[in-house]
Amino acid sequence: MADDGEWMLESIAGYLSSPDWIIPIADFTENNCSVFDDEDENKLTYTEIHQRYKQLVERLLDNYMQEVGITEEQFLEASSALTVNKTLQAVFQPVLATHDFQMFRSLMVQKNMELQLQALHVIKERNGGLPECLTDGVDVMSELEKKEMNILQEVLRRSKEEYELEKADRIQEKDETASTSSSLSEALLGTACDSVNGINGTSQENELKEYGVLKTSPPSCERKTLPALRPPVKGSGPADHMTSEILSDCDSSRRLTDEEGLQQRTEYLKQQRDKLHALKRDQTLKTPTERAPVAPDPRHHTQEISVEEKKKLQKRKHLAEKLKEEVIKK
Amino acid sequence: MGEVQKGLFSVIEKLKGTTEQELRIVLLGLDNAGKTTLLKQLASEDVNTITPTQGFNIKSVSCDGMKLNVWDIGGQRKIRPFWKKYLENTDLLIYVIDSADKKRFEETGLELSELIDEENLKGVPLLIFANKQDLATASPASEIAEGLNLHTYRDREWQIQACSAVDGEGVQDGMNWIINNIVKKK
Numbered sequence: 001m002a003d004d005g006e007w008m009l010e011s012i013a014g015y016l017s018s019p020d021w022i023i024p025i026a027d028f029t030e031n032n033c034s035v036f037d038d039e040d041e042n043k044l045t046y047t048e049i050h051q052r053y054k055q056l057v058e059r060l061l062d063n064y065m066q067e068v069g070i071t072e073e074q075f076l077e078a079s080s081a082l083t084v085n086k087t088l089q090a091v092f093q094p095v096l097a098t099h100d101f102q103m104f105r106s107l108m109v110q111k112n113m114e115l116q117l118q119a120l121h122v123i124k125e126r127n128g129g130l131p132e133c134l135t136d137g138v139d140v141m142s143e144l145e146k147k148e149m150n151i152l153q154e155v156l157r158r159s160k161e162e163y164e165l166e167k168a169d170r171i172q173e174k175d176e177t178a179s180t181s182s183s184l185s186e187a188l189l190g191t192a193c194d195s196v197n198g199i200n201g202t203s204q205e206n207e208l209k210e211y212g213v214l215k216t217s218p219p220s221c222e223r224k225t226l227p228a229l230r231p232p233v234k235g236s237g238p239a240d241h242m243t244s245e246i247l248s249d250c251d252s253s254r255r256l257t258d259e260e261g262l263q264q265r266t267e268y269l270k271q272q273r274d275k276l277h278a279l280k281r282d283q284t285l286k287t288p289t290e291r292a293p294v295a296p297d298p299r300h301h302t303q304e305i306s307v308e309e310k311k312k313l314q315k316r317k318h319l320a321e322k323l324k325e326e327v328i329k330k
Numbered sequence: 331m332g333e334v335q336k337g338l339f340s341v342i343e344k345l346k347g348t349t350e351q352e353l354r355i356v357l358l359g360l361d362n363a364g365k366t367t368l369l370k371q372l373a374s375e376d377v378n379t380i381t382p383t384q385g386f387n388i389k390s391v392s393c394d395g396m397k398l399n400v401w402d403i404g405g406q407r408k409i410r411p412f413w414k415k416y417l418e419n420t421d422l423l424i425y426v427i428d429s430a431d432k433k434r435f436e437e438t439g440l441e442l443s444e445l446i447d448e449e450n451l452k453g454v455p456l457l458i459f460a461n462k463q464d465l466a467t468a469s470p471a472s473e474i475a476e477g478l479n480l481h482t483y484r485d486r487e488w489q490i491q492a493c494s495a496v497d498g499e500g501v502q503d504g505m506n507w508i509i510n511n512i513v514k515k516k
Contacts, residue, residue: 043385044404044412051415102388 008070008078009088015064016091025094028056029111036108046105054098061095120324130320147261154269352397353513354419358445359426360438361405364461368426368495369402372505377496382406386416393505396513400424410441417450422457422512424504429460429468429492439478446483455512456488457504464494487511 015021032049065075079092097104124130357365366387370377373389383404391398403409403416423445427438442458445451458480460471471492475481480488489507493500 041383041385041387044409046385047412047415102390 008074011068011070012075012078013088013091015068016095020064021060024056024060028053029108030115033108033112033115036105036112038109042105046101046108049108050101050104053104057095057098129317147265150261151265151268151272154265155272158269158273351395352399353421355398355400355422355424355508356416356420357400357402357424357426358413358441359405360428360431360434360441361407362431363405363426363428363438364459364495365402365405365426368424368459368461368493368501369400371495371498371501372400384409394509394513398508413445414448414450417445417448420451420454422455422508423451424457424459426459426461426495427474428462429471429474430462430465432467432469435469435474435477442478453486455486456483457507458488458490459495459500459504460490460492461495463492463499464497 032052035043035045035049061075065072070078093103094107097107120130357369359365361382366380366383367377369387369389370380372391375389383402384406386401386403388402389400391400401416403413425442425445428434431438446456458474458478460469460474462468463471471490475490480490489504489511491500491504491507493504495501
């Protein structure tokens with residue numbers, strides 16, 4: 001009898017370590033663990049999942065006993081011997097979890113965390129880094145907010161382009177109205193721009209304002225289409241400088257956005273732009289004189305943001321690294 | 331298959347190697363009766379940050395060499411149909427009543443009588459907490475007992491205990507009844 005018991009114990013332990021047992025149990029936990037968080041309160045679905053888990057274990061053990069040809073009594077007797085053996089106890093844990101909800105819950109929570117970490121790992125390996133929404137710490141930034149950020153970036157980018165065009169136009173205008181002093185005013189403008197470069201205090205709000213301001217001069221845009229005018233060579237100098245910056249900015253923003261959503265975003269952007277258009281047109285009708293002095297300022301804001309953005313990105317990456325370390329250590 | 335489970339259960343008890351015996355207690359009652367507050371009071375936890383329970387809470391309390399596993403299940407109307415999934419193998423039912431919510435005495439009485447008829451709770455001892463005695467408008471426990479026709483319950487042990495889960499008043503008396511009538515008889 002003692003020999004019998006020993007043989008059975010080995011057989012049971014062997015079964016509990018075999019793929020016949022491990023795979024269905026692992027499948028079950030992996031497929032059902034996503035709802036298990038480590039909140040204090042349990043969800044009602046936990047009970048339902050626990051119930052299904054019990055049924056699965058019952059079915060597996062039933063099959064096993066039939067296959068091996070042992071009775072329930074024999075099985076139970078042999079299993080009792082497991083109490084003595086610590087290493088076998090661990091193997092038996094998934095069985096114990098059928099009757100211990102707390103144990104089952106902690107198994108599921110643990111599995112959920114494992115999968116999340118794995119997912120993070122995969123994302124990082126594939127993209128070389130974590131997306132912004134993940135590096136921000138806990139998922140503070142929802143999908144929607146992320147989209148909004150991308151849209152905002154796109155808006156800013158376009159505003160730059162628009163500003164560029166407008167600037168070129170203004171130069172044309174100047175050339176036309178005061179052709180003799182054009183080179184001088186150009187140079188002045190250039191140095192003024194450089195001197196303001198160091199000024200900080202950029203905010204998205206500012207950017208938007210700027211954008212609005214830029215949109216205020218549809219008439220000048222129209223003028224550009226006039227065939228008689230030709231942009232002077234000198235005027236294109238600073239403009240080129242700007243475009244190169246814009247391009248680099250565009251690159252970074254493109255990297256963040258995913259190709260799929262681009263179409264959608266452009267749609268949305270167009271709407272936003274139109275709204276801003278309308279808004280700005282109204283404003284300019286009221287205060288047409290303010291337009292000219294405000295215009296040169298924003299350009300430097302746009303330069304600033306790229307630097308600031310980079311700093312922010314650096315910070316976030318750092319934070320993410322820290323966070324990950326903590327989680328893994330835990 | 332049912333037998334396997336029963337048998338497995340005893341094996342598992344052994345496997346856990348717990349010398350402590352365990353008691354399964356289910357804590358039920360209408361929403362806002364104070365079940366979770368009572369649970370936290372039992373577990374000596376902070377009772378100031380409690381929100382309506384959408385699911386259920388479990389706390390284990392050691393008591394007289396016995397481990398009491400207390401299951402507190404949400405009492406909102408939409409959750410009540412789930413109560414019966416938690417009644418299996420229950421050793422004690424604790425039913426909590428908001429003694430100041432006179433408008434819902436009838437409703438709480440109906441829910442209780444339905445529970446009493448549950449097959450899984452046949453003969454299971456019943457402890458009723460007449461909670462919120464700290465409120466001026468609270469009805470006394472005796473009045474509530476009468477309203478619930480508790481004296482007609484002859485198929486089980488029962489007790490009604492006035493208490494205030496928020497400040498802990500009367501909670502220990504209820505626990506003493508549990509110890510004297512259930513734990514010691516096990």
